């Protein structure tokens with residue numbers, strides 16, 4: 456999707472009018488999965504695939520929205536409590552309402568939007584949509600007074616309140632703060648972050664999309680989060696402390712509440728504790744140019760996500776095995792899990808044989824080919 460196409464649709468639906476065009480990307484995450492809502496570290500970067508919207512204030516209290524991809528149109532009032540039913544419009548409604556809560560004098564607007572982030576691939580198409588509109592509303596109605604981190608929180612609150620998904624901050628953070636050629640290590644407890652140049656000479660990142668679609672809101676994502684919270688509550692009760700997340704807890708404390716928690720909850724908390732350490736190990740390895748260690752940590756994460764956190768599926772485990780057999784440096788599930796992509800750290804010379812093997816072997820086993828995307832680390836939300 457490019458800005459000319461967006462404009463053609465916008466003009467067609469809104470009497471030849473012209474608005475302002477905004478864009479925001481999806482994201483990859485090198486490592487640090489299911490750590491964000493546990494106050495841990497994540498290591499994402501924005502990608503070139505994203506969402507784009509043309510927007511023009513219309514002088515009313517209504518949002519008139521056209522989804523180009525779904526060929527779907529709806530109108531809804533900013534002052535309505537319920538908002539639209541379809542999720543693609545609820546994201547826009549939720550973002551507008553959350554911006555209003557933060558003091559922005561949002562007015563009605565006409566908009567047409569589209570994107571090229573594959574849906575349900577674990578690349579955060581919804582965060583891209585939220586960030587695009589949060590950024591746009593801040594620019595059009597808010598004098599850009601809302602900080603970038605708060606824009607990310609607007610997207611996250613939209614997921615929680617309007618879509619029922621209790622996600623962490625990683626996806627919206629990455630979509631808003633992304634920079635071309637830079638990964639970001641975010642400490643989700645303090646909100647501090649650092650850019651890390653991503654220039655892995657001799658290696659590249661490749662996503663392999665199983666094309667198994669997950670619907671995170673309807674999936675056990677919230678249930679994973681609950682497990683972690685159960686363990687934190689048990690630790691607070693036993694040790695009389697005030698830990699907010701697993702980040703504030705120690706390995707010893709987890710060991711100490713084994714008897715008062717379910718085996719499943721403890722296993723999940725153990726994964727999160729290990730994942731927190733793996734992000735830091737990957738950062739150190741990257742600084743030393745040690746890509747073998749980066750890759751090894753990725754395999755460890757996959758194993759934990761699959762066996763301990765249980766967010767994998769047959770297709771993703773299969774793709775991970777193919778990567779291993781091909782000698783790929785690192786491979787793991789990316790994002791929330793339950794389908795979507797694996798992210799693979801591949802030596803340049805292995806790229807073609809790996810992609811060919813993944814496509815052929817996957818098609819043979821599951822009857823359809825996976826999709827492959829080369830990762831290009833790109834800029835975050837912006838006005839075009």
Ligand code: GLA
Nearest residue numbers: 488489622623624625790791
């Ligand atoms: C989804 C959520 C994120 C994060 C990841 C798992 O993408 O939206 O907040 O929890 O899953 O790391």
